[in-house]
Amino acid sequence: MPSLKALRNRIASVKATRKITKAMQMVAAAKLRRAQAAAAAARPYAERMSAVLANLAGGLQEGAGAPRLLSGTGKDDVHLLVVCTGERGLSGAFNSAIARLARDTALRLQRDGKTVKFLCVGRKGYDILRRTFANQIVEFVDLRAVRELGFAQGDMIARKVFALFDAGQFDVATLFFSRFKSVISQVPTAQRLIPAEIAGTAKTAGQAAYEYEPDEETILGDLLPRNIAVQIFGALLENNASFYGAQMTAMDNATRNAGDMINRLTLNYNRTRQAMITKELIEIISGAEAV
Amino acid sequence: MADPFTFELVSPERLLLSEAATQVVVPGAEGQFTVLKGHAPVMATLRPGVVEATLARGVVERIFVRGGFADTTPEGLTILAEEAIMLADLGAEKIAAEIRNAEEDVADASDASLKAAAELRLQQLKEVRAAAGHG
Numbered sequence: 001m002p003s004l005k006a007l008r009n010r011i012a013s014v015k016a017t018r019k020i021t022k023a024m025q026m027v028a029a030a031k032l033r034r035a036q037a038a039a040a041a042a043r044p045y046a047e048r049m050s051a052v053l054a055n056l057a058g059g060l061q062e063g064a065g066a067p068r069l070l071s072g073t074g075k076d077d078v079h080l081l082v083v084c085t086g087e088r089g090l091s092g093a094f095n096s097a098i099a100r101l102a103r104d105t106a107l108r109l110q111r112d113g114k115t116v117k118f119l120c121v122g123r124k125g126y127d128i129l130r131r132t133f134a135n136q137i138v139e140f141v142d143l144r145a146v147r148e149l150g151f152a153q154g155d156m157i158a159r160k161v162f163a164l165f166d167a168g169q170f171d172v173a174t175l176f177f178s179r180f181k182s183v184i185s186q187v188p189t190a191q192r193l194i195p196a197e198i199a200g201t202a203k204t205a206g207q208a209a210y211e212y213e214p215d216e217e218t219i220l221g222d223l224l225p226r227n228i229a230v231q232i233f234g235a236l237l238e239n240n241a242s243f244y245g246a247q248m249t250a251m252d253n254a255t256r257n258a259g260d261m262i263n264r265l266t267l268n269y270n271r272t273r274q275a276m277i278t279k280e281l282i283e284i285i286s287g288a289e290a291v
Numbered sequence: 292m293a294d295p296f297t298f299e300l301v302s303p304e305r306l307l308l309s310e311a312a313t314q315v316v317v318p319g320a321e322g323q324f325t326v327l328k329g330h331a332p333v334m335a336t337l338r339p340g341v342v343e344a345t346l347a348r349g350v351v352e353r354i355f356v357r358g359g360f361a362d363t364t365p366e367g368l369t370i371l372a373e374e375a376i377m378l379a380d381l382g383a384e385k386i387a388a389e390i391r392n393a394e395e396d397v398a399d400a401s402d403a404s405l406k407a408a409a410e411l412r413l414q415q416l417k418e419v420r421a422a423a424g425h426g
Contacts, residue, residue, distance in 0.1 A: 038304070041304060041305035041306065042303060042304060042305065044299075044301050044305075044306045045301040045302065045303050045304075045305075045306070045371060048299075048301055048362070048369050048371055049371060052334070052360065052362050052369075052371065055334075055362075056334065150304065151302075151303035151304055151374075154303070210332045210333065210334050211331060211332065211333045211334070212333070212334050212335075213319055213320070213321050213333060213334070213335040213336070214320065214321060214336065218336070219334055219335075219336055219360070222336055222360075223360065226373075229303075230303055233303055
């Protein structure tokens, strides 16, 4: 049985921890609100972009000269996995869930005889994947110094992806991130970047023909890279919101656990204290009786 | 006054403007054009320049865009801007920084076509500076 002093120290330390986790939860909640607003604000652009792209690609697919970003290289031997995770921990299973999805995908691809390469965004995912795929990680983007996510970051990562693509380093690119469903639910998601996935081209059939200025190929050649940058940017924002959601939940749990622990320790402390008082009383009484 | 149509201006970060406009002047890559209601469907790339939107409520908004796309349909106009700043908020130092950037690009350009593109950009930015100065 621990001494009274040891118990008192334990209680004090757990109380201090609870204060920290409580503060972190509140900070995460505040940041979550901002991250959610940013993710929501970026959505119209992404929606318009994919609508415009669907329009364009629908008209172009018959032509043979589709750009490589749309049609791919024609092979799928080398896969690039762009894994976006958080920069910090203390967020429950957030980082490991994304990394696990990426790892499972990578292992499956490798079993099928494909080559897998990684581009890691965020330190945590890099740390996890480094253990298994140390020499397959071609690049690592650190966003720790970035205070507020802007389109510039999405653009920067997209440029790295293009540089690799133009150098013929991979055939298919897939983006891994966590989709923000709600505060308690974040879904790790895989999304194909190259060749581009074009959604819903059918509905545009009845529309009047577009005029293009300059020509279709130039616009599409301009638009496709932009679309990929937008997708990456969107993923970063979703990830950011998911991260704070996960952190908030994790810190809420930690706070509650600390509370339970304090209750248990306090109970234990009081029992020990009472036992000691009783023991002293017995000693005094039996001493007095003996006289 | 012309009939209003839906005008939307979105940048990757947020939706800047979404309301009825009667006339919008768009700085297209191959020349400025004006969009009114019932315009033929046109898809155009933009050069750095100023979008001038006459809104249905009578206000004229002038917005600096740094490239992007304009999607025109008979129902409305959507501008997907790479970056968009209200001209009123666009400070002199911001333009100066953009121009310095463009000048560096001109200096760094490795081949003739890149250099020509960078010089064109610089020219366009200087036009924007002039427009902001007068506006």
